[in-house]
Amino acid sequence: xxxxxxxxxxxxxxxxxxxxxxxxxxxxxxxxxxxxxxxxxxxxxxxxxxxxxxxxxxxxxxxxxxxxxxxxxxxxxxxxxxxxxxxxxxxxxxxxxxxxxxxxxxxxxxxxxxxxxxxxxxxxxxxxxxxxxxxxxxxxxxxxxxxxxxxxxxxxxxxxxxxxxxxxxxxxxxxxxxxxxxxxxxxxxxxxxxxxxxxxxxxxxxxxxxxxxxxxxxxxxxxxxxxxxxxxxxxxxxxxxxxxxxxxxxxxxxxxxx
Amino acid sequence: xxxxxxxxxxxxxxxxxxxxxxxxxxxxxxxxxxxxxxxxxxxxxxxxxxxxxxxxxxxxxxxxxxxxxxxxxxxxxxxxxxxxxxxxxxxxxxxxxxxxxxxxxxxxxxxxxxxxxxxxxxxxxxxxxxxxxxxxxxxxxxxxxxxxxxxxxxxxxxxxxxxxxxxxxxxxxxxxxxxxxxxxxxxxxxxxxxxxxxxxxxxxxxxxxxxxxxxxxxxxxxxxxxxxxxxxxxxxxxxxxxxxxxxxxxxxxxxxxxxxxxxxxxxxxxxxxxxxxxxxxxxxxxxxxxxxxxxxxxxxxx
Ligand SMILES: Nc1ncnc2c1ncn2[C@@H]1O[C@H](COP(=O)(O)OP(=O)(O)OP(=O)(O)O)[C@@H](O)[C@H]1O
Ligand SMILES: [Mg+2]
Numbered sequence: 001x002x003x004x005x006x007x008x009x010x011x012x013x014x015x016x017x018x019x020x021x022x023x024x025x026x027x028x029x030x031x032x033x034x035x036x037x038x039x040x041x042x043x044x045x046x047x048x049x050x051x052x053x054x055x056x057x058x059x060x061x062x063x064x065x066x067x068x069x070x071x072x073x074x075x076x077x078x079x080x081x082x083x084x085x086x087x088x089x090x091x092x093x094x095x096x097x098x099x100x101x102x103x104x105x106x107x108x109x110x111x112x113x114x115x116x117x118x119x120x121x122x123x124x125x126x127x128x129x130x131x132x133x134x135x136x137x138x139x140x141x142x143x144x145x146x147x148x149x150x151x152x153x154x155x156x157x158x159x160x161x162x163x164x165x166x167x168x169x170x171x172x173x174x175x176x177x178x179x180x181x182x183x184x185x186x187x188x189x190x191x192x193x194x195x196x197x198x199x200x201x202x203x204x205x206x207x208x209x210x211x212x213x214x215x216x217x218x219x220x221x222x223x224x225x226x227x228x229x230x231x232x233x234x235x236x237x238x239x240x241x242x243x244x245x246x247x248x249x250x251x252x253x254x255x256x257x258x
Numbered sequence: 259x260x261x262x263x264x265x266x267x268x269x270x271x272x273x274x275x276x277x278x279x280x281x282x283x284x285x286x287x288x289x290x291x292x293x294x295x296x297x298x299x300x301x302x303x304x305x306x307x308x309x310x311x312x313x314x315x316x317x318x319x320x321x322x323x324x325x326x327x328x329x330x331x332x333x334x335x336x337x338x339x340x341x342x343x344x345x346x347x348x349x350x351x352x353x354x355x356x357x358x359x360x361x362x363x364x365x366x367x368x369x370x371x372x373x374x375x376x377x378x379x380x381x382x383x384x385x386x387x388x389x390x391x392x393x394x395x396x397x398x399x400x401x402x403x404x405x406x407x408x409x410x411x412x413x414x415x416x417x418x419x420x421x422x423x424x425x426x427x428x429x430x431x432x433x434x435x436x437x438x439x440x441x442x443x444x445x446x447x448x449x450x451x452x453x454x455x456x457x458x459x460x461x462x463x464x465x466x467x468x469x470x471x472x473x474x475x476x477x478x479x480x481x482x483x484x485x486x487x488x489x490x491x492x493x494x495x496x497x498x499x500x501x502x503x504x505x506x507x508x509x510x511x512x513x514x515x516x517x518x519x520x521x522x523x524x525x526x527x528x529x530x531x532x533x534x535x536x537x538x539x540x541x542x543x544x545x546x547x548x549x550x551x552x553x554x555x556x557x558x559x560x
Contacts, residue, residue: 056449058373085452095443098557099465109451112461147559158447165451 002029002199003069003086003168005050010064011228012045012054019045021228023064025218027169032195034210034237035203037220038252042229043203044092046220047171050201051087052080068168085113088167092174094154096146096161103142105157109165124164132160133190152183159190163198170194172202176209188213207253211241219249309538313531317539322532326509327497332521339533341499342514346540348503349414349510350483353421358475360422361429362464368430369437370459389427394487396423401491412493414503417510420488425478432474436467469555476548480541486512511537 005027012020020042027033035043048054049062052073066073073083096105104111106125115121125142129135134156138149146157155175162170172191176184191200191213204210210217218234233246244250316322325338364381372378400420404410440463448458464471494507495517502508509517511533518529 051450053446053450056446081449081452081454083452084450089450091443091447091450093443095441095447097444097447097462097466098559099462099468108448109453112448112451112453112457145558147557161447161451 002197004029005169005199005201006065006067006070007046007050008065008067010046010049010062010066012042012049013061013063014045014057015059018228020049021230023231025231025234027199027201027216029199030195030197031216032191032200032202032214033234034214034217035201035220036205036207036210036217036252037229037232038222039205040229041220041222043220044173045229046231047173047201047203048089050169050171051089052083053089055080085109085165086167087169087171088162088165090155090158090162090170090172090175092177094151094158094178096149096154096157098145098147100146101143102138102146102149102157105146106160106164108161113165125160128160128164129157131163131190131194132156133186134160150183152179152186155179155183155187156190159187163194167198169199169201172200174203174205177205184209207241211237217241219244219246219252221248221252306538309531309534313528313533313535316528316532317535322536326499328499330497332518332526333523335525337497339511339514339529339536341497342509342511342533343536343540344499344501345414345489345508345510345513346483346537349417349421349489349508350479352415352418352503353425353482354475354479356418357422357425357478358429361426362433362471364426364430365433365437366459366464368434370455370463385427385430388423389431391423392487393420393424393485394491396420397488397491399423400488404492411505412507413505414493414500414508414510416492417488417508418503420492421482421485424485424488425482428478428481429475432478433467433471436470436474437463440466466557469552469557472555473548473552476544476551480544480548483541483544484512484537486516489513490516511540 007023007025010020010023011018023046025033035047037043045054050066052062054060054062062074064074068083068086072078073087097108100108103122103125106128107115107121110121110124126135126139129138134153137153138157146154149157155178159175176187179187188209191202194200202210202214214237216234217237217240219232219240220229221232222229232248233240233244235245240249241253244253319338321336322338322340323343324340325336326341327337327339328341330337364385368378368381372381397417397420400416400423401412404416404419405412410416444462444466445458448462449455453461489510489512493510493513495509495513496507497509500506500508515530515533518526518533520526
């Protein structure tokens, strides 16, 4: 299931704007990698390029290689739809489908891919909801709309929806930024749980969160306004937080930034 | 900092009183706004009242809804408007069946695929122009195309075609606006699940906007049903029921009114008012249906 990601000299653009310059990094399977860095340095942009969501934005393009177990997802023969089926994503703001019930939200990926077998869908829904730690809270109202849940529940619903299609990699862009500490903790526990089966990349502004959940941490930075963002360093989380190689990393982590 | 502590009041008043100038302005504005409201609503109420007063009794008979005027002269009582009601409904329906899919696909192209492309700009421009075309021009265009160029007879179907020209811009516009307010986050959530773009549109985007789209369609149908220029130009009136939209004359409520208007006696006059009430009733029912359907299909959170 879980696969490794190798990014080689990736440059990302929005139209003429060069947003991210020359990123090279590797994410081993069954590993959590955290992206940290100041706002606007390109964390979300890099994350979205890992499952070809970047190019959904008009004018946006990517140069370089992203290898999933050695296979370039940007090769011209590759269908972006199949890439996204393999590499799932959870967004900063919970975005359940408003027209669908909780159950249908969870199995949306399968249902829209043509799976009709009701029994199988029910099983998948239960497994994904249990996986996302949401089953107990919603098992009595699976047919109610997903929009009626609390923000934290909605975010876990979105995680359930992402894992229901059984991707190899899970990308999360600040999944806890809109949540209270308890829901945050629930999602952090969930990430630790999911690590057994998935390769996970998570963007976060919360240093403690990065320190708690990730195995390795990548620090991105901007050299100046209008300049592209860069990867400053990537290393084991322990090392980044105790003894980083770059001074900029240390400054950022200790809050002596800018 | 030139005043001393003693010169200041012990505590400055927190709020000021409303000055008489402001009070007067407020009064004037209130009076003007209320007057404008009355001026706008009065003719509407008057119109509705007159129509209902003069026509309502006729539509209460069962014959009105079940019979045509077949075999009756202008001086004979009885008969009904069934032939005209049927014509109005069927012409509106055929129009909707043709116009709605085209309009929705155009709107989907504009919002989901075209965005800022040259073609999309041209389509938007054309739709804008089309929405300003008077119904008589649309009717004459279809006459030129259908009757003069293609040599086909005048018919209810030709009427529907000209109504299509009037309906498409309305539905394109509403659908476009409604698709635009579907948040991009939903599209991205769907793409991120590995769902192709067209399926995202069909299964996620359109259903999210569906309730509003249906309302827009119903309102557009109600509007074109009252159009008069197309029926005057593109089909002849008949007192008989004609179920065939492709051949022969077919009545409709506007045509019925226009024809009965010419019989200058009380019976004809009564029929004109009756038809007016019927048209208003049909349109009201469609509007109510629109509300109900949009409630039923609206996105729920509970
Ligand atoms: N849709 C877009 N169109 C044009 N430029 C964009 C777009 N999205 C992001 N950018 C630009 O790309 C750069 C990187 O943005 P990105 O969203 O990746 O930053 P980030 O590190 O995720 O910031 P944050 O921590 O605030 O989420 C910024 O300069 C931003 O203005
Ligand atoms: Mg971001």
